[in-house]
Amino acid sequence: MAACLGGAAPPFVSSVSFAQQPGARQAPPPAVVVEKIEVQQVSNPAQFTGRVEAIEAVDIRARVTGFLHSVDFKDGQAVKAGDTLFEIEPDQLNALVASARAQVARADATRISAERSLARNRDLLARRTVSQATVDEVQAAFDVASADVQVAQAALDTAELNLSYAHITAPISGSIGRATFTTGNLVGPDSGSLARIVSLDTVRVAFAVTEGLLVTIRQQQASGGGLDPNTLKLSLRLANGTDYGTPGRIEFIENEIDPQTGTVAARAVFPNPRHILLPGQFVTLYVQEKDAPSLPVVPQTAVLQDREGRFVYLLGKDNIVSQQRIHTGARVGNGWAVTKGLDGGEQVVVEGIQRLAQGMTVQPSQGQPVGGGT
CATH class of the missing domain: 2.40.30.170 (Efflux pump adaptor protein, beta barrel domain)
Known part of the structure; x- marks a missing residue:
């Protein structure tokens, strides 16, 4: 991500050196404050x-109509997939299952009777006692009876499925909200949400x-x-x-x-x-x-600018200062990351900088390190 320069622009100064006139009285070296350049991890989020x-979020709804028999959770509690949430009174649904089972037994009995009749008539046809038309009618009756068994079985499967819907369980794990219906209320597919589960992990x-x-x-x-x-x-x-x-x-x-x-x-x-x-x-x-680069960070007060760009004054041997051209990057706290011109560990002038010139001798004192932060 591109880094943006922030804060006020450095002062624009001239880099002309001041030469001492022969025989002139020498002024004492100017007092300056210096700081050591620290290397920091630089990021610009x-x-x-x-x-x-x-x-994951699920609205719990009733799939069958009936009176709520129980609400098996507390509002706001954590639930796991498969936990019982609601019970709808199953009496009417159990009766429908019993009726469907009886219809299956009846249809199966009719099919067995039709199967036996078909076997007898086929035997009689072989003896030329009955006509082919009679056998065809018996065959059709058997086919209808077989189909009735399938219809009755499907009705039984539906009744048993609806009975299972009376036991409402959590489809996902999460935190469940408040129950919108209490025990004794009539609920059904048109009742809307009974409760809502939200996965928060x-x-x-x-x-x-x-x-x-x-x-x-x-x-x-x-x-x-x-x-x-x-x-x-x-x-x-x-x-x-x-x-x-x-x-x-x-x-x-x-x-x-x-x-x-x-x-x-x-x-x-x-x-x-x-x-x-x-x-x-x-x-x-x-x-x-994640792995931001580590760069030298120079205090903002140490940076000057002229027509050639930005620079700082470095403290060298015998307390002599020299200009050092730099390229700055992202703002880091009250300083700038330096992408070119410094390696870290240098002593840079941060106060008294306006009175300096290339090669000037100074009286340095140590300042506070530049603060970090992003």
Whole structure:
């Protein structure tokens, strides 16, 4: 991700040296404050506003009509897949199952009788006692009886399935909300949701990537650089200002830009073992490189600029200062990361800098190290 320069621009100064005039009285060396250049890990995270979403959520509904016999959970408790949630009174459903079984037995008895009749008539046909037309009629009666058995069996299967629906279990594991119906109420397929289960152990964070950043990512991919999700560090900041301790990963980036907003939808996945993140919650998402480079960081007050670019004054041997040209990158706390010109460990002038010139002798004192932060 491209790093952006921030803060006020360094003062624009001349780099002309001041020569001492022969015979002139020499002024005492100017007092300056110096700091040691520290090497720090530099990252420039992108910041997004995200919304927490459940990966799995199920509305529990009644599939058969009946009176609620029991509600077998407490509002808000954790449930596992297969746990009993509701019981619908099964008496009427048991009666329908019994009736369907009787119809199966009746149809099967009729089929057996038709099968025996068909066997007798085939034997009589072989003896030329009955006509072929009679045998055909008996065969048709047997076929109808066999089909009636299948119809009765299907009705029994349906009745038994409806009976099983009287025992309502959790299809997924998660946290269940409040029951919208209590014991004794008549419920059915038109009653709406009886309760809602939301899986919280792992959640998604939906956010929108700006069109400009997406173009940058695509350009990196086109040039062979790419954007490996495994090289990114995703972190969250909660509404109370605290940081969420568990990192996440990019799950999905949409393949079309929303013309209304100029953004593309993306999702990240975060483990949520303590259920701190709840669906509908707004969070701040930070995306940065996992292995950010380590660069020298120079205090902002030490940087000057002239027509040739930016530079600092380094303290050398015998307290003599010299100009050092630098290239700066991202802001890091109250300093700048230096991409070229410094290696770390140098002594740089941070106060009294406006009075300096190349090769001047100074009286240095040590200042406070530049503060870090991202």
